[in-house]
Amino acid sequence: MHFDDLPLEIVQYVFCLGCRSVKFTIPQEPDNSRLGTTQVTLSLVCSKWREIALNTGTLWGDVMVHYDASREPAQGPTASFQFVHNWLNRAGMTPISLVIFVYEALESQIAAISQTLLSSFNVTNLDLDSFYSFFLIPTNNSSRLERLYLSLDRAKRMTDTFPRLPEMPSLKELHLCLNPGDFSVDITNIYLIPWHQLRVFTLAHHWPSQMLFNILQRCKSLVECTLLVKLEYGQHNIVLPNLESLVLDLNSAGSSLSADPIIRSLTLPNLRSLEIRSWRPRTKFPLSTEAIVLMVQRSGFNKRLTDFSLSLTEQPVDVRSLLGNMPALKNVQLLGPLMFQPGTFDDLSSGTIGPQLERIHFGVMSDEEITLLLETVGQRHEKAKTVSDIRRFAHVTGRCTSVSELKSHNQRAKQCGEAFNAHVEIR
Numbered sequence: 001m002h003f004d005d006l007p008l009e010i011v012q013y014v015f016c017l018g019c020r021s022v023k024f025t026i027p028q029e030p031d032n033s034r035l036g037t038t039q040v041t042l043s044l045v046c047s048k049w050r051e052i053a054l055n056t057g058t059l060w061g062d063v064m065v066h067y068d069a070s071r072e073p074a075q076g077p078t079a080s081f082q083f084v085h086n087w088l089n090r091a092g093m094t095p096i097s098l099v100i101f102v103y104e105a106l107e108s109q110i111a112a113i114s115q116t117l118l119s120s121f122n123v124t125n126l127d128l129d130s131f132y133s134f135f136l137i138p139t140n141n142s143s144r145l146e147r148l149y150l151s152l153d154r155a156k157r158m159t160d161t162f163p164r165l166p167e168m169p170s171l172k173e174l175h176l177c178l179n180p181g182d183f184s185v186d187i188t189n190i191y192l193i194p195w196h197q198l199r200v201f202t203l204a205h206h207w208p209s210q211m212l213f214n215i216l217q218r219c220k221s222l223v224e225c226t227l228l229v230k231l232e233y234g235q236h237n238i239v240l241p242n243l244e245s246l247v248l249d250l251n252s253a254g255s256s257l258s259a260d261p262i263i264r265s266l267t268l269p270n271l272r273s274l275e276i277r278s279w280r281p282r283t284k285f286p287l288s289t290e291a292i293v294l295m296v297q298r299s300g301f302n303k304r305l306t307d308f309s310l311s312l313t314e315q316p317v318d319v320r321s322l323l324g325n326m327p328a329l330k331n332v333q334l335l336g337p338l339m340f341q342p343g344t345f346d347d348l349s350s351g352t353i354g355p356q357l358e359r360i361h362f363g364v365m366s367d368e369e370i371t372l373l374l375e376t377v378g379q380r381h382e383k384a385k386t387v388s389d390i391r392r393f394a395h396v397t398g399r400c401t402s403v404s405e406l407k408s409h410n411q412r413a414k415q416c417g418e419a420f421n422a423h424v425e426i427r
Contacts, residue, residue: 057094069105097125151177161186173200235261251279260291273307336363349379351390
């Protein structure tokens with residue numbers, strides 16, 4: 001069959017497979033002609049292909065705009081904005097994914113972008129990044145907006161108030177990278193964001209803990225959340241009944257405070273995945289095993305949590321106590337320092353603790369502990385043959401303290417993995 005004889009739906013599907021997101025740089029380098037895009041190339045092949053391309057909205061609805069206002073002599077609307085406007089217009093009622101990055105833009109230039117690119121399209125996915133600029137925010141045409149990413153880095157000047165965002169009745173996912181301190185007088189409009197309807201929330205900046213917890217109290221529908229939290233005094237009571245996945249980036253820089261109160265503040269009855277990590281890689285933070293166990297017991301997610309990750313901590317992590325309170329775990333990462341009470345490896349072998357565990361990543365271990373871990377892989381494999389509720393280990397990783405013993409440990413790990421059909425590695 002000739003390509004032109006294929007059904008329209010198939011031709012459109014093939015066109016979409018060949019087209020990717022398009023990036024527009026404004027202003028364009030004067031010595032470079034506009035680079036061709038697959039969308040335009042398809043429309044120039046013949047009249048039939050042009051008609052199909054221009055009437056296939058999904059070809060035109062994934063756009064990134066990079067605007068460097070420091071290289072733009074004019075402060076009003078530009079021809080390039082109008083070009084992007086015409087491009088997006090071809091998407092029609094197709095959902096649009098739009099990314100706009102502005103650098104050193106003045107208030108008049110921000111207004112031009114808002115009027116030209118944010119006022120008349122069916123945008124469902126919007127990413128607005130303002131760098132050394134006035135704050136670019138959504139316009140009133142946001143009724144179908146489902147995902148919003150707002151970033152303000154090094155504002156052009158201190159802004160008096162946080163702007164009032166438009167009604168966003170469809171918003172389900174919000175990512176914020178901005179500092180409330182950039183708004184010197186009034187930030188109350190932050191509380192008018194429809195927090196109650198969000199299912200995904202990511203915060204990539206330090207906010208005052210009281211303000212953050214006030215907002216979290218409104219987020220009863222959250223399912224997935226990533227927070228950057230600075231250790232401060234005070235303990236709160238935050239209940240997130242629908243949260244399934246939580247990532248906590250803890251910043252203990254310049255502070256001797258413990259992370260325990262933050263952990264104890266959270267009640268998360270439906271949690272499936274928990275990652276607690278340091279904002280600064282390879283930096284230990286103060287957190288006790290007891291605080292985590294208390295949160296597990298109070299929340300009651302011990303039979304639901306399947307994934308748990310804990311970065312380097314100042315206090316040793318009691319592996320037996322921790323895993324004993326998380327019987328549904330399938331994947332665990334504990335970077336340590338680790339404390340293995342007597343009988344911990346026996347309990348792992350028998351499935352007394354961690355019966356569903358399949359993937360283990362342990363931090364630094366002694367030579368004796370590594371030997372016991374490798375023996376545990378084989379013993380667990382045999383146990384899983386006879387007990388249906390116990391899973392064998394499929395992926396096991398540990399770290400040794402001695403470089404001189406690394407080769408020997410790796411050799412035994414390789415033999416262990418081959419014997420029991422598992423990936424076993426000592427680093």
